[in-house]
Amino acid sequence: xxxxxxxxxxxxxxxxxxxxxxxxxxxxxxxxxxxxxxxxxxxxxxxxxxxxxxxxxxxxxxxxxxxxxxxxxxxxxxxxxxxxxxxxxxxxxxxxxxxxxxxxxxxxxxxxxxxxxxxxxxxxxxxxxxxxxxxxxxxxxxxxxxxxxxxxxxxxxxxxxxxxxxxxxxxx
Numbered sequence: 001x002x003x004x005x006x007x008x009x010x011x012x013x014x015x016x017x018x019x020x021x022x023x024x025x026x027x028x029x030x031x032x033x034x035x036x037x038x039x040x041x042x043x044x045x046x047x048x049x050x051x052x053x054x055x056x057x058x059x060x061x062x063x064x065x066x067x068x069x070x071x072x073x074x075x076x077x078x079x080x081x082x083x084x085x086x087x088x089x090x091x092x093x094x095x096x097x098x099x100x101x102x103x104x105x106x107x108x109x110x111x112x113x114x115x116x117x118x119x120x121x122x123x124x125x126x127x128x129x130x131x132x133x134x135x136x137x138x139x140x141x142x143x144x145x146x147x148x149x150x151x152x153x154x155x156x157x158x159x160x161x162x163x164x165x166x167x168x169x170x171x172x
Contacts, residue, residue, distance in 0.1 A: 006059025007138040008066045010088045013077035014049045018124035021152070022077075023054035025128070028148035029140035030058055040064035051081065058140070073138045075131045076105070077124045094138075096131040098123055106134060106172075113167045119160035125149070129168030142169070 009026070013019040023039050030037035038057045055066045072093050074085035079099030086095050086104055095105035110126035132139045139145070146162060153161045 012081035019052040029144040098127040122164035125164040126168035129165035133169035133172035
């Protein structure tokens, strides 16, 4: 599969973990590349730590939601959502999880990266960097994501977010 091939990604987490920011970041990077992109978010009590998930489709898709068993890649920013992430994967799809290793998923301790950077909210970006480096064919190009990251991050968080993304990518 080449970088411009259609792909379906679902991102899982809890309210306050920056799932919607990651979604916006991926959408912005896809637009910069001139790719079609559709996003959809579903969330409950997101401001109180409730479940949040975002569906991102790159390419010529019509509907916004990824069906269970059809995602090329899933990313769980919190290991508590790993079961949900695995349920959305197609056979042969790839699951990436922040936290302890989960059967059938690749794990990264993104919280440690965020703590090392003294940027506790950057675990989502480190997890994204890990997934993008390990499965680049399903995401916009790394340089497009980094450019979007610089445009969308709050000024005080730009450098920490950039470093978190790159440190996550190094672990892939």
